Amino acid sequence: MAKHMMIGMHFGNGYGSQPGAWRMPGVLPTSYTSVDEMVRQAQAAERGKFQFLFVPDFPAMMGDVETESPMITIDPLMVLAAVGRETRRIGLVATGSTTFNEPYSLARQFKALDIMSGGRAGWNVVPTSDQTAAANFGRPVLPREQRYERLHETVQIVQALWGSWGKDAWIHDQASGRFADASKIRPINLQGRHVGSAGPLPLPPSAQGQPVIFQAGGGDQGLGVAGRYASGVIGSTYTIDDARAQRMALREAARHFGRNPDEVKFFPGLITTIAPTRREALDRRIALSGRMFPQRISYLGQMLGLRLDASQLDEPLSPEQLAAARPSDGDPRSKRALAIGRQGWPLRDILAHGVIDYHPVIAGPAVEAADHMQDWFEAGAADGFWISPDVYSDGIDAFVDGVVPILQDRGLFHCEYAGSTLRDHLDAPDQYGVNVQL
Numbered sequence: 549m550a551k552h553m554m555i556g557m558h559f560g561n562g563y564g565s566q567p568g569a570w571r572m573p574g575v576l577p578t579s580y581t582s583v584d585e586m587v588r589q590a591q592a593a594e595r596g597k598f599q600f601l602f603v604p605d606f607p608a609m610m611g612d613v614e615t616e617s618p619m620i621t622i623d624p625l626m627v628l629a630a631v632g633r634e635t636r637r638i639g640l641v642a643t644g645s646t647t648f649n650e651p652y653s654l655a656r657q658f659k660a661l662d663i664m665s666g667g668r669a670g671w672n673v674v675p676t677s678d679q680t681a682a683a684n685f686g687r688p689v690l691p692r693e694q695r696y697e698r699l700h701e702t703v704q705i706v707q708a709l710w711g712s713w714g715k716d717a718w719i720h721d722q723a724s725g726r727f728a729d730a731s732k733i734r735p736i737n738l739q740g741r742h743v744g745s746a747g748p749l750p751l752p753p754s755a756q757g758q759p760v761i762f763q764a765g766g767g768d769q770g771l772g773v774a775g776r777y778a779s780g781v782i783g784s785t786y787t788i789d790d791a792r793a794q795r796m797a798l799r800e801a802a803r804h805f806g807r808n809p810d811e812v813k814f815f816p817g818l819i820t821t822i823a824p825t826r827r828e829a830l831d832r833r834i835a836l837s838g839r840m841f842p843q844r845i846s847y848l849g850q851m852l853g854l855r856l857d858a859s860q861l862d863e864p865l866s867p868e869q870l871a872a873a874r875p876s877d878g879d880p881r882s883k884r885a886l887a888i889g890r891q892g893w894p895l896r897d898i899l900a901h902g903v904i905d906y907h908p909v910i911a912g913p914a915v916e917a918a919d920h921m922q923d924w925f926e927a928g929a930a931d932g933f934w935i936s937p938d939v940y941s942d943g944i945d946a947f948v949d950g951v952v953p954i955l956q957d958r959g960l961f962h963c964e965y966a967g968s969t970l971r972d973h974l975d976a977p978d979q980y981g982v983n984v985q986l
């Protein structure tokens with residue numbers, strides 16, 4: 549294991565990872581379109597020496613905008629281009645769909661971000677399958693097999709385009725009048741079943757050569773993508789044992805494709821509500837999402853094998869209910885829900901612990917987050933974490949001022965950036981051009 553863990557941060561809609569974040573006191577309600585606010589948030593993450601920001605994306609409007617903010621950024625690459633100008637070190641990873649973009653456009657935009665940011669760009673490669681997104685491009689969704697075929701062709705063409713200028717092709721010598729050595733700039737002439745490009749790309753290497761590849765999520769096909777190309781993988785997992793198994797599978801996949809498994813880092817998610825006491829953290833989560841609890845209570849019942857309804861929100865589980873409770877095998881979060889129920893919390897507080905969320909939740913003092921991260925890191929279940937603060941406006945600072953110093957004191961997290969590129973931060977090897985052939 550490496551000595552230090554790495555930290556990436558979910559960089560979303562300007563508000564935070566919880567749907568109610570846009571309405572919290574102190575939050576600028578127009579953060580969704582405020583680049584100034586997003587820059588401030590990125591600078592807070594950089595103050596904490598985080599290795600990267602990670603911007604998820606779906607090219608469609610999701611959710612009920614009558615009451616909820618969108619969960620996506622106005623535009624990942626445009627926002628990161630602005631953020632890159634106001635930060636110096638932090639990595640900038642954006643999601644880009646291989647289903648709805650052509651390789652030439654992806655190659656150009658991500659490489660431009662990489663050049664503009666001094667070598668800090670990463671591309672989270674996703675084979676979007678969503679019908680609503682497909683409708684925005686006037687196309688049907690391709691079957692899964694073909695979406696992955698298109699993904700592989702796209703990644704390889706993009707990487708070939710990134711390497712189409714020899715590393716020393718750009719001369720820019722005013723005295724001799726030689727701008728570039730054209731003999732070192734080559735077309736790529738790649739044509740797959742789904743996509744193709746002649747190249748070259750009109751862009752020289754960036755400070756890190758070319759952007760770093762990320763992948764999010766599992767599945768056999770996803771593992772193949774990650775094992776072949778990725779330097780960073782964002783994972784979704786609730787238990788330390790499952791996280792360790794996922795990390796081992798990822799390392800095995802990298803080995804299978806002839807890579808050193810240390811080249812790919814696994815980042816399980818962690819949602820944080822950091823407050824001085826557990827009570828304050830729970831109250832904050834109740835303020836954020838408590839109005840959804842009455843609908844969630846029957847699902848909590850399913851997780852515990854009990855019939856529960858909203859009338860019991862302020863009561864703990866009774867001794868009879870505790871005796872009858874059986875955590876559901878179908879939901880890996882169930883055991884934690886029961887363990888919290890056994891501590892005697894009322895159902896509202898059980899839900900406020902975040903037992904039904906997309907990633908493990910820490911709602912409590914900073915040391916609890918640090919302990920969780922240390923346990924997972926030292927068990928070989930993570931190379932680092934993908935942190936989703938509940939509300940960005942103060943939740944990033946709470947993490948940076950509370951959790952980061954504990955991790956640093958324990959020798960688990962770096963105190964300063966050693967290098968300046970994303971490749972440096974991830975300890976990813978040099979790569980220029982394509983690493984596998986079509």
Ligand SMILES: Cc1cc2nc3c(=O)[nH]c(=O)nc-3n(C[C@H](O)[C@H](O)[C@H](O)COP(=O)(O)O)c2cc1C
Pocket residue numbers: 603604605606643673674675676677692763764765766767769770782783784817
């Ligand atoms: C933590 C996490 C974040 C993800 N972020 C995105 C995203 O921003 N955009 C997207 O289209 N898919 C995203 N995905 C979905 C995956 O990239 C992948 O498409 C999904 O797991 C479905 O894979 P499949 O098509 O092989 O079933 C994410 C998955 C996980 C686990």
